[in-house]
Amino acid sequence: MAASIFLASLSMVCLAFVSSYGGESNSANFMVNFYDNRDAVNDDEQQNSYAALAGGYGFGAFMFCVAFCVFLSGAIYISPMFCGSPNEKKLISKPQEIDAGYASYTENPVQARPANEQV
Numbered sequence: 001m002a003a004s005i006f007l008a009s010l011s012m013v014c015l016a017f018v019s020s021y022g023g024e025s026n027s028a029n030f031m032v033n034f035y036d037n038r039d040a041v042n043d044d045e046q047q048n049s050y051a052a053l054a055g056g057y058g059f060g061a062f063m064f065c066v067a068f069c070v071f072l073s074g075a076i077y078i079s080p081m082f083c084g085s086p087n088e089k090k091l092i093s094k095p096q097e098i099d100a101g102y103a104s105y106t107e108n109p110v111q112a113r114p115a116n117e118q119v
Contacts (some may be wrong), residue, residue: 001079001080001092003078004075004076004078004079004080004081006074006080007071007074007075008072009050009077010071011067011068011069011071011072011075014064014065014067014068014071015063015118017060017064018061018062018064018065018068019062021058022057022058022061023062024053024057025053025054025055025056025057025058025060025061026054028051028054028057029050029051029052029054031050032047032050032051032054032061032115058077066103080092
């Protein structure tokens with residue numbers, strides 16, 4: 001359960017980076033368009049550097065989006081709440097003490113005792 005929560009939190013961090021890198025890419029793309037529309041100053045090197053920044057941040061945003069999907073699917077896959085066995089799901093909703101009768105999941109404590117135990 002702790003690993004599932006950790007992976008879910010990593011997916012949220014990746015989603016935050018998607019937002020951040022998307023904004024940086026949009027800002028750099030705005031600057032490329034700004035240098036395209038200026039007639040007085042023709043600085044191709046500055047324009048090319050902003051185009052490279054826009055592409056790099058855009059690719060970074062895409063990769064963080066992929067990482068978000070991978071981490072979220074991993075969190076769901078290892079979560080006992082979503083993909084766990086019926087015993088794991090029961091343990092989440094109704095915690096039980098781990099003892100000799102733990103594996104049988106019977107409600108009758110007499111049936112839950114091991115066969116070699118004396119009454």
